[in-house]
Amino acid sequence: MSDWFSEPANWVFLVLALVIAVSAVRVVTSTNVVHSALFLVLALGATAGLFLLLSAEFVAWVLVLVYIGAVIVLFLFGIMITRAPTGPNVEMDHRPRAPAAMAAFLMFIVTAGSGLTAFGDQEITRLGDGTSTELIGEQLLQRFVIPFEVVSFVLLAALIGGITLARRDASPAEEEATEEEVQA
Amino acid sequence: MPLLRRRKPRKKRCRHDSKELEARGLELRIPEGGELVLLNQFLILGALLFSLGVYGLLVRRNAVMVLLSIELMLNAVNVNLVAFESFLRNAGAGGQIFAIFVITVAAAEVGIGLAIILLIFRNRTSANVDELDLMKW
Numbered sequence: 001m002s003d004w005f006s007e008p009a010n011w012v013f014l015v016l017a018l019v020i021a022v023s024a025v026r027v028v029t030s031t032n033v034v035h036s037a038l039f040l041v042l043a044l045g046a047t048a049g050l051f052l053l054l055s056a057e058f059v060a061w062v063l064v065l066v067y068i069g070a071v072i073v074l075f076l077f078g079i080m081i082t083r084a085p086t087g088p089n090v091e092m093d094h095r096p097r098a099p100a101a102m103a104a105f106l107m108f109i110v111t112a113g114s115g116l117t118a119f120g121d122q123e124i125t126r127l128g129d130g131t132s133t134e135l136i137g138e139q140l141l142q143r144f145v146i147p148f149e150v151v152s153f154v155l156l157a158a159l160i161g162g163i164t165l166a167r168r169d170a171s172p173a174e175e176e177a178t179e180e181e182v183q184a
Numbered sequence: 185m186p187l188l189r190r191r192k193p194r195k196k197r198c199r200h201d202s203k204e205l206e207a208r209g210l211e212l213r214i215p216e217g218g219e220l221v222l223l224n225q226f227l228i229l230g231a232l233l234f235s236l237g238v239y240g241l242l243v244r245r246n247a248v249m250v251l252l253s254i255e256l257m258l259n260a261v262n263v264n265l266v267a268f269e270s271f272l273r274n275a276g277a278g279g280q281i282f283a284i285f286v287i288t289v290a291a292a293e294v295g296i297g298l299a300i301i302l303l304i305f306r307n308r309t310s311a312n313v314d315e316l317d318l319m320k321w
Binding site for chain 2: 003004006007009010013017020021024025027028033036037040043044047050051054055056058059062063066067070071074075077078079081082083091092093094097099100101103104105107108111112115116119120121122123124125127131135136138139140143144147151154155157158159161162165166168
């Protein structure tokens with residue numbers, strides 16, 4: 001264990017993991033919706049730092065750009081447009097909470113326990129020797145080109161679906177009015 | 185950084201060697217990182233994030249908060265993918281590429297999810313999931 005603490009990367013990991021854990025707890029326990037979204041920003045930023053520690057620079061910056069740049073803005077937009085309750089005395093959670101906590105705890109025991117039994121004390125030996133962005137680009141357009149195209153199609157479908165769903169349809173009377181205007 | 189490139193897993197013996205060398209006034213240049221960073225610490229962090237996401241998913245009333253919890257769970261998956269990519273020496277770039285796919289799908293999912301929540305809010309003037317009991321018998 002003293003060897004573990006003698007590794008500088010582990011101290012960086014400890015700090016980042018602490019930030020991630022605390023802000024993730026705040027995301028699911030905060031009574032203010034906006035605070036939850038902002039704590040998610042903190043958790044994702046620390047995760048990007050963790051990716052940098054694992055020398056996955058490209059994924060780290062994609063995480064910052066896509067999540068913190070776009071997704072969180074979308075969340076704040078959604079929170080404000082649905083007028084989510086932000087007062088201090090609003091009931092944010094279902095009652096009772098104990099079954100949910102129990103399910104989450106069992107989930108943690110099973111997943112962490114299976115990791116512990118499967119990988120024991122195996123070490124990550126490639127920490128400073130990450131995958132280059134060049135290799136990611138090559139692999140993305142060679143070995144993973146079909147999933148890449150599928151994902152781009154999913155994005156297109158989501159774009160069209162989002163517009164179609166969120167567009168405010170005109171009422172029948174308005175539609176008739178516009179048709180008459182077109183005919184006239 | 186080619187200085188840090190290392191193909192063979194380093195044995196713990198190297199630690200003792202460096203201590204012995206230091207005792208003799210010599211210095212062994214160890215590339216930073218790579219030694220004693222366990223795979224499991226990342227897996228446990230991922231498990232913790234995922235379980236917190238499960239808790240939030242089950243306990244939150246507001247649909248936007250449920251989506252936030254789903255984002256936590258997807259983020260846990262990304263941590264695992266990138267950690268395994270670092271752990272396996274012959275992974276190509278698979279782990280990171282799949283992490284990018286997960287991020288992309290998460291962005292699409294948030295867009296569609298928020299559009300649906302917006303529609304529900306327009307129809308029911310509430311975005312609480314426990315009030316959507318129209319199909320409950």
